[in-house]
Every structure is written in structure tokens, then in C-alpha cells.
Amino acid sequence: WCAGERLFPDEMTDAQFEDFLGDYLEFSEALQRTTLILSPFPIAEWRRMSLSRCTGPCGRWLRRYIETAGEAESNWKRDRVRIIHGDLHPGNLMFENGRVSGFIDLEGLIWGYPAEDILRYFVFADEHLPWFAWRRRRLLRERFALAVRRMPYPSGDWVTAINECWLGRVWKKLGDRSSVGPIIALRLALGYRLYAALRHIVAENVGRTA
Secondary structure, three states, X not given: OOOOEOOOHHHOOHHHHHHHHHHHHHHHHHHOOOEOOOOOOOHHHHHHHHHHOOOOOOHHHHHHHHOOOOHHHOOOXXXXXXXXXXXXXXXXXXXXXXXXXXXXXXXXXXXXXXXXXXXXXXXXXXXXXXXXXXXXXXXXXXXXXXXHHHOOOOXXXXXXXXXXHHHHHHHHHHOOOOOOHHHHHHHHHHHHHHHHHHHHHHHHXXXXXX
């Protein structure tokens, strides 16, 4: 049992959010003491398999969005890979008095860039807001920009994490047999806008001081 409440990143004050980033770094550093010896499943392979499944009338649309994730920006650098939470989202964080009181749901620990945890945290929050919550969504993007400036991760880590997250979404949608092709293509096209926005934020904020 872990006391506390769940908070979306836009529900914290600026000070609480910066405290959260520090708490995550402390948690992450405890996991990062082991590096990966063998290369993980390369993201370029995810890209290749996703492209191979882009058939039918919607294939051309799907290929267009997958190909935006350049192969040169989609491969993990072995020396940067660490153990990460792998499923970090607002439901897996507990807060008490504005500070993280616990990271939960740890059975899904995986290899990856620590930047991927923070990225998935924001993607989940953004995707679960109502479509009309423009003000909250704008604040989420501002908080993500602050995270990019504050966290000690290079732009390559963020870009690779964004591409991996996007290609994972493509792979999942392509395997969804409950939806027809045009619906899948529309959902991916709309979803891609989020990943494009995140890449733009990274490009503008890496290396800046907060």
C-alpha cells in the first residue's frame, strides 16, 4: 500500500513539478546502475516490420507517417540504454503533500532511455485529456518543455524515444483487427500530430537553461 493521490502533470504547481522531476531522477538513478551489454531489439526493425504491413488502400497514408521517423534517429545507442520503468503514467505515480510518495506497477521494467519514461508520462496524459481541453493541453506542452530543459538527456535520447513511442503505436494499431483501415489511418494521422509537436519542443528546448 502506498499512501497518496494521483496527479496529472498539469495539476501540479511549477514547484511541485520540478520536485517531481528531481524525484524521478533519484528513482531513475537507482535503476540505471546496470547497462545493457547486448543490443536491444533495434527500432529500425520495428520500422521495417511496420512498413511491411502497410498494404491495402490505406497503405500509402500509413507509410508516409512511418517514414517520417528517420532510420538514423531510430536506433538505440547501447551505452545510453538503462533499466527504466517502462510504463510511467499518472496512474503509476502516487503523490503526497506535492512530492512523489511511490512509483508503482514495476513488473514491466524494460531496457530503454530514461527520457522514454518522461515522454510516455506526457503522451499518456495528453492522450487522455478530453479533445476540447485546450488549456490543459497547452500547459502539458509547457511542462514537457520544462522537463526537456531540466533533465540531463541529449536531444538524440528524446528523438529516439519519440520515434520508438510513435512506431509502437503504429504497430499496435496495425494489429488491431477490430478497426477498419480508414479508421486506423485517421487515428494514426491525428496521433502523429502529438509526436510531431513533441519533436518540435525538443528541438527548441534541448540545451536551453530553464
